[in-house]
Amino acid sequence: xxxxxxxxxxxxxxxxxxxxxxxxxxxxxxxxxxxxxxxxxxxxxxxxxxxxxxxxxxxxxxxxxxxxxxxxxxxxxxxxxxxxxxxxxxxxxxxxxxxxxxxxxxxxxxxxxxxxxxxxxxxxxxxxxxxxxxxxxxxxxxxxxxxxxxxxxxxxxxxxxxxxxxxxxxxxxxxxxxxxxxxxxxxxxxxxxxxxxxxxxxxxxxxxxxxxxxxxxxxxxxxxxxxxxxxxxxxxxxxxxxxxxxxxxxxxxxxxxxxxxxxxxxxxxxxxxxxxxxxxxxxxxxxxxxxxxxxxxxxxxxxxxxxxxxxxxxxxx
Amino acid sequence: xxxxxxxxxxxxxxxxxxxxxxxxxxxxxxxxxxxxxxxxxxxxxxxxxxxxxxxxxxxxxxxxxxxxxxxxxxxxxxxxxxxxxxxxxxxxxxxxxxxxxxxxxxxxxxxxxxxxxxxxxxxxxxxxxxxxxxxxxxxxxxxxxxxxxxxxxxxxxxxxxxxxxxxxx
Numbered sequence: 001x002x003x004x005x006x007x008x009x010x011x012x013x014x015x016x017x018x019x020x021x022x023x024x025x026x027x028x029x030x031x032x033x034x035x036x037x038x039x040x041x042x043x044x045x046x047x048x049x050x051x052x053x054x055x056x057x058x059x060x061x062x063x064x065x066x067x068x069x070x071x072x073x074x075x076x077x078x079x080x081x082x083x084x085x086x087x088x089x090x091x092x093x094x095x096x097x098x099x100x101x102x103x104x105x106x107x108x109x110x111x112x113x114x115x116x117x118x119x120x121x122x123x124x125x126x127x128x129x130x131x132x133x134x135x136x137x138x139x140x141x142x143x144x145x146x147x148x149x150x151x152x153x154x155x156x157x158x159x160x161x162x163x164x165x166x167x168x169x170x171x172x173x174x175x176x177x178x179x180x181x182x183x184x185x186x187x188x189x190x191x192x193x194x195x196x197x198x199x200x201x202x203x204x205x206x207x208x209x210x211x212x213x214x215x216x217x218x219x220x221x222x223x224x225x226x227x228x229x230x231x232x233x234x235x236x237x238x239x240x241x242x243x244x245x246x247x248x249x250x251x252x253x254x255x256x257x258x259x260x261x262x263x264x265x266x267x268x269x270x271x272x273x274x275x276x277x278x279x280x281x282x283x284x285x286x287x288x289x290x291x292x293x294x295x296x297x298x299x300x301x302x303x304x305x306x307x308x309x310x311x312x313x314x315x316x317x
Numbered sequence: 318x319x320x321x322x323x324x325x326x327x328x329x330x331x332x333x334x335x336x337x338x339x340x341x342x343x344x345x346x347x348x349x350x351x352x353x354x355x356x357x358x359x360x361x362x363x364x365x366x367x368x369x370x371x372x373x374x375x376x377x378x379x380x381x382x383x384x385x386x387x388x389x390x391x392x393x394x395x396x397x398x399x400x401x402x403x404x405x406x407x408x409x410x411x412x413x414x415x416x417x418x419x420x421x422x423x424x425x426x427x428x429x430x431x432x433x434x435x436x437x438x439x440x441x442x443x444x445x446x447x448x449x450x451x452x453x454x455x456x457x458x459x460x461x462x463x464x465x466x467x468x469x470x471x472x473x474x475x476x477x478x479x480x481x482x483x484x485x486x
Binding site: 139 | 387393
């Protein structure tokens with residue numbers, strides 16, 4: 001792909017991802033409604049899709065207030081960090097054999113780096129708010145991220161071992177014979193859980209746990225700054241779905257249909273799965289979350305790593 | 318092009334580090350430190366070490382600094398902490414560290430004049446890093462892993478009495 005093509009495609013990805021995240025706010029509420037035997041937002045426009053525009057209008061016209069007791073500069077900076085980091089993460093996603101922004105031999109590590117930088121948004125937001133609920137939410141988030149990042153990276157190393165590269169296009173190409181969701185089922189399971197925890201989606205949304213901490217780290221936020229946090233969360237959801245589709249479900253590979261369509265179908269199915277998880281599973285207690293991370297998920301990941309390494313060596317002979 | 322990018326990133330790194338040293342508010346100092354680490358990652362990338370750049374972001378900026386911020390939040394010093402920090406940053410305390418840092422700068426300039434420390438300009442792939450670590454440097458890797466294991470066991474031992482107490486309750 002030419003340089004100009006890559007840049008314009010990158011801009012297109014930014015617009016598409018932000019638009020997708022906006023539509024997802026409505027889509028999620030609608031699907032949750034249907035699964036829980038109610039309607040959800042269905043009043044405005046066909047199927048209620050104009051609800052997105054109404055929400056946006058409301059958030060844009062709200063007073064953009066900074067509490068006088070907050071650390072002003074950090075308070076304003078915090079919500080942008082998550083959006084920027086998540087959008088940068090999309091740079092390495094291969095959408096089809098020739099639709100990608102960046103193909104580097106550290107693609108996977110780049111993605112991990114960007115997700116770990118997104119954490120600062122929640123941390124600094126909680127710290128700068130100067131509010132005890134926000135601080136508690138930020139503290140929880142820090143502990144949760146540090147614990148779950150450890151095996152998030154490790155759970156992907158099985159895939160890297162089988163491919164022999166950190167490049168995401170090479171990883172997709174290596175799945176021509178078999179998708180990695182079969183030999184790396186354990187890796188998929190651990191990465192899925194770590195992915196939900198990283199994007200703090202509902203079963204693991206302890207940093208904001210609304211009935212314990214009012215709204216956790218974004219208690220003091222309103223208007224567009226609050227919208228930026230939400231945008232970042234939905235961008236994270238889309239990014240994690242893209243990564244799972246790429247790493248474990250063969251990315252753009254598939255028969256008959258064009259590659260880009262296959263990729264979109266897989267990502268959409270994964271997003272649906274994440275929404276279904278939110279509808280189905282209650283939130284664990286905080287200490288349960290931590291002991292699950294360290295006592296169950298980390299050993300499982302290490303086991304997967306050892307077995308994958310042994311099998312890879314054995315196959316090489 | 319590459320050269321100007323390099324100097325730009327270096328400028329950011331130096332300025333952010335100076336700001337990290339001189340801020341009285343611990344949270345602000347940490348944010349500058351994170352910016353400095355990211356700038357160093359860009360430098361690594363430009364010098365042909367993408368793997369080191371990625372690790373700099375994932376491990377230093379993404380994990381270790383998160384722990385630092387965590388500790389700052391736990392202590393939650395607020396105004397009193399800033400005031401105490403300002404006292405420590407007063408004039409006389411800069412003499413000894415300033416002297417030592419100046420000595421290092423002098424040494425670095427001398428080394429640069431003798432042309433040491435040029436890079437080959439070839440990008441080092443992750444595979445090459447792995448082969449080097451588990452080839453000629455395997456002893457260092459093993460010693461480092463033993464050290465980390467010892468630290469892990471030590472941390473468990475120190476934290477264990479709290480676990481026992483909670484279970485008895």
